[in-house]
Amino acid sequence: MSQKEVYVYARWQVKEGELPTVLNMMKEVAEQSSREDGNLFYKLHQSQSDRNTLILFEGYKNSEAVEIHRNSEYFKKLVLEQIVPLLESREVLLMDKIV
Numbered sequence: 001m002s003q004k005e006v007y008v009y010a011r012w013q014v015k016e017g018e019l020p021t022v023l024n025m026m027k028e029v030a031e032q033s034s035r036e037d038g039n040l041f042y043k044l045h046q047s048q049s050d051r052n053t054l055i056l057f058e059g060y061k062n063s064e065a066v067e068i069h070r071n072s073e074y075f076k077k078l079v080l081e082q083i084v085p086l087l088e089s090r091e092v093l094l095m096d097k098i099v
Contacts, residue, residue, distance in 0.1 A: 003062050005040065007095040010056040018086040019052055025078050026054075032074045033058065038065020052088075066094065 014022050026044055033042040040059030047053035060066045069075060084090060 005097060006060045006063050006066050007097060008056065008058040008060070008066065008092065009095060010058075010090065010092045012054040012056070012083075012090050013088040014052040014054060015086055015088050016052065022054070022083055022086050025083055029074065029078050029083075032072070033069060036065065036069055036072070038062065038068060063094075 012022075030042050030044055033039055038061040040061060041057075042059075043057045045055040045057065047055070058069075060069065
């Protein structure tokens with residue numbers, strides 16, 4: 001596994017009427033994620049022009065930390081099982097820092 005930091009950028013388009021539910025669940029996701037050993041930061045942003053567009057920006061110590069995050073029970077239960085069905089679309093990019 002790579003030992004360099006990994007940054008995750010996710011763009012979520014929340015289905016109409018589901019935003020309060022998603023935001024409520026994201027409080028726990030952000031809290032749990034921030035407690036992970038390999039997590040550097042976990043930030044959730046909301047578009048000013050379309051309130052149903054959420055941007056997640058996450059930092060991890062390395063690719064192993066990303067895998068630990070994605071395989072955690074809370075991630076599977078909250079994000080994959082409960083939040084993803086409430087999204088119109090979901091795009092996730094893994095990135096390396098250049099400068």
